[in-house]
Amino acid sequence: MPLMRHSNEVREMAGELGKYKLCVSARSADKAILKKAQDGGIVTQLFKFALEEGIIDGAIVAGPGDEPWRPRPFIATTVEELMSSSGTKYNISPQVSWIKEATRSYGLDKIGIVGTPCQMQAVRKGQLYPVGLRDVPDKIKLAIGIFCMENFSYQSVKQLVEDHAAMKMEAVKKMEIGKGKFWVYGQRGQVVQLPLKVTHKYEQPGCHVCLDYVANLADVSTGSVGSPDGWSTVFVRTRNGDDIWSKAIAAGCFETKPIEQVKPGLELVTKLATEKITKNQKTVEERAKFGVNKGLRNPYLGPK
Template sequence: MGNFETLEEEVIKKGKCTHCGACISVCPDYNIEWGLDDRPRMDKGKGMCKNCTECYDGCHRVNGHFKSKELDEYLFGRARKVNETLGIYKKIVSARAKDEEILKYAQDGGIATAIAIYLLEKNEVDGVITTGKTEGNGNWKPKPIIARDKRELLSASGSKYYIAPILMKLKDGVIDMELDRLAIIGLPCQIRSARYLQMIEADLAPAITVTIGLFCTKNYEYDKLSALIRANGINMKDVNKMDVSGGKFHIYSNSNDITVSLKEMEDIVPAFCSDCEDYAAEFADISVGSNGSTKGWSTVIIRTDKGLQLFTELEEKGYIEIKNMDNLEVVVSNSEKKRQKTLNFQN
């Protein structure tokens, strides 16, 4: 039991907050906002806290709240076996979008964007909560968005290497925009938070219709990442793409391309990534990454019945093409490595 003050003490001030934005959405009185210091803060101007405990109860990072085993049972009807390193799933394939426009802007095989476009075009969701880019000079700074059409999804595609509090958009979508069916594309920690809201039957949770998770080893503090890029002579507005491969961080820009060793970037990884054991977005309907597939293709892990139905439709209706995975072992190995690094993995 707690209120926002307790949440601040137990999660936010301890650097455990994963910036999911869920507490903002679950507060019935609009008391919480995303602060300029990049963390949730009490917005005293908008109302008075009624100590209702919703923000505390809805935070997946409060000690003892999120339990992988319970969530496995809730989503898949059973706990995972010890050898199910990637979490429970039905099928793993390599896939890519068929639409050239998607492939032009996508990070890898454009599967995340293709799924989202399909959901909107077939009217299976009303909007897609995901991560867009801030306009102007800081245009790689991630920002939460609700995409409503293909154009918005294309401009959001590609990986931004920091995190935005996307679940604060849940309230905007459901209450302000009156959208009943929302897909979520997010990092493993964002998918965990969304699933946690479903498991505790938070008021807004029924609107979460489909979850698409991205693989994630780690993330980088935006201000420090952009300082590093500028120090290498590249203006942020000239950056075309960032990517991680072969133990290196690659930045492609209009002026020149640079490569930085991931070891050199260790000190700009946010504190909250240090105890994260989820590499392959283990609780999404469908998880997508690049690891294990050839360049330009995505590795796709289909986990739930809903995910399987959706993915089959995408293939049948010609949105995507599929082939066998090139290297499943490397995905399993990366997942194992991430879990081993985590000290407080909850079973």
């Protein structure tokens, strides 16, 4: 099934982009998915395919919560439920919190999960060190990661939308970070753009020690950066991810273009990944001497 493949070997990039077997620009072939999608509808389409093929029994997605734009982890077991959860919310949904419950209350044997790079790290740590995740490690069948520079709490997004962009949360149609700005699109067509300088201080502090931009530990990771509008950049990383992706391509789920042939391409992805990791690595180092001969914890050195 080696369709649209550029190399069969795992490319070991210099860290920033992680290991991957394949990188393409892609979008869903399904118009209904594209209509609601943040970019290329990759996550919704790939989960839909995996659900329909029985590769997964259900997927932990960021579904609609109690308030507008407040996501909560939601276990989608039907295509309709998947569709209701599409789009980026730009605030925290503790996806991994349902990973054990999905195998218990929901009885899933084959779990899909979508999450940010740190959530993919949590999933993989949970598989190698399942301290409290009995019988979960081998039930994770498709982990899709999304590119992430940083995340916001719900209150931060509310602050940005209501105070800075002067819009009601329920009046927002779409939010987006791109071209150096935070964009808020209203239901009635109005558009507000905020410079990222404004949004920075509202970022979740825990994001500032994160050393992963493109979800290096996912089976498949995706995000808008690197691809033209309406398309997504996709990294296929693991053997499992490669297997599912190849099947989805063979089934005609996606339109793809070689990443080398799209603008701005991998160069921009690498640039942003390097920026994020360099900046956060510096933060990790500065934390070590945060006080007077006293520092803050570094999780990468151990649990102490």
